Amino acid sequence: MIEVKNLYKSFEGNEVLKNVSATFENGKTNLIIGRSGSGKTVLLKSILGLFEIDKGEIWYNDRNLTQMGEKEVKRMRREIGMVFQGGALFDSISVEGNVRFPLDMFTRMSSKEKKERVEFCLEHVNIEKHAFSLFPSEISGGMQKRVAIARAIALNPKYLFCDEPNSGLDPETATVIDKLIQSLTKEFQMTTIINTHDMNSVIEIGESVLFISKGEKGWEGTKHEILKTDNKKVNDFIFANKLYAQMKGK
Template identity: 85%
Template sequence: MIEVKNVYKSFDGVMVLKDISTRFVPGMTNLIIGRSGSGKTVLLKSILGLFEIDKGEIWYNDRNLVQMHEKERKKMRREVGMVFQGGALFDSLSVAANVRFPLDMFTTMTTKEKQNRVEFCLEHVNIEPAAYYLFPSEISGGMQKRVAIARAIALNPKYLFCDEPNSGLDPETATVIDKLIQSLTKEFQMTTLINTHDMNSVIEIGESVLFISKGEVGWQGANKDILQTGNKKLNDFIFANKLYAQMRKEDI
């Protein structure tokens, strides 16, 4: 579990996060949503320790990130998998080599053990063996995201962070990626945080949803309740995203 307590964060005197408190539960897809500039990315990076917060606490189970020394933080980050917005695969490495990269960097596994782990992870994201030795430029955007997810789980993380994992994907492929992340979260009981503005993701897999509005908690709850909140700011966000999704579908 990750727990955020009364977190504040500012840049150059401008307050970006204001008294944020929430919990992210293992085995559940925890979504952070909000408009561009709402503070959701700053929150995600603060939880990761990429930004130092001004005030508050960030707990990884019984460990307070704020009080950790750098050595402790490095050890903790080995328990974290990250899926970046653009996938961030290495163009010069094959699919299999991309997934093996963190194993080469952070483990003392034998070559055979690494190979087994790579194959295990790729099988779990439904990548066929024929694609293992292709390069990122030779596979589709959806496959690239699946490879990125395989790499993120290579070290068997306790925590999985996904920054706009559906960015640049068509709606059908985006749903496949959503369901894959949800399935892996439940199978491995990870604490998964997904930063997104995609309402389709919220409706499909939003078991726990945190809505950030102007740096504050605007609403928290489950996707089954999100359309009946009566929260004007949340409803405006939902309507804007539904309208965009409809326009996108018509363009396709």
């Protein structure tokens, strides 16, 4: 579980996050949604410790990130997996090499153990063995995202962060990625936080949804509750997509 308490963050006097509190539960897909510029990316990076917050607390289970020293933070980051918006695979390294990279960097596993772990992770995201030796440029965008997820879980993380994991994907492939992240979250009982503006993701896997508006918590609930809310800001966000306007009207 990750808990954020009364978080504030500003840049050069411009307050971007204002008194945000939220709980992200273990074994659930926790989504942060909001318009571009709402502060959701700053919130995600603050939780990761990439931004130093002005006020507030960030708890990883019983550990307060804001009170940790540099060495403690480094140790804790080994418990974190990250799926970046563009996948961020290394172009000059094979699929297998990309997944092995964090194992080379942060573990003392033998070559055999690394090979077994890489195969385990790639098989879990449905990458077939013939693709292990291919380079990112030789596989589809959807496969690249799956490889990125395999790399993110290579170190068996307790916490998984995904920044716009469906960016650039067609709706069908995006749904596959959503379901994959949800399945892995439950199987490995991770605390997963997904930053997205995609309402399809909300409806598919939004077990816990936090809506950020102008740097403040505007609403929170589940994928079932979001279609029934009378919160005007949330509705404006939803109704930007006519499909969900129709769903809400049923």
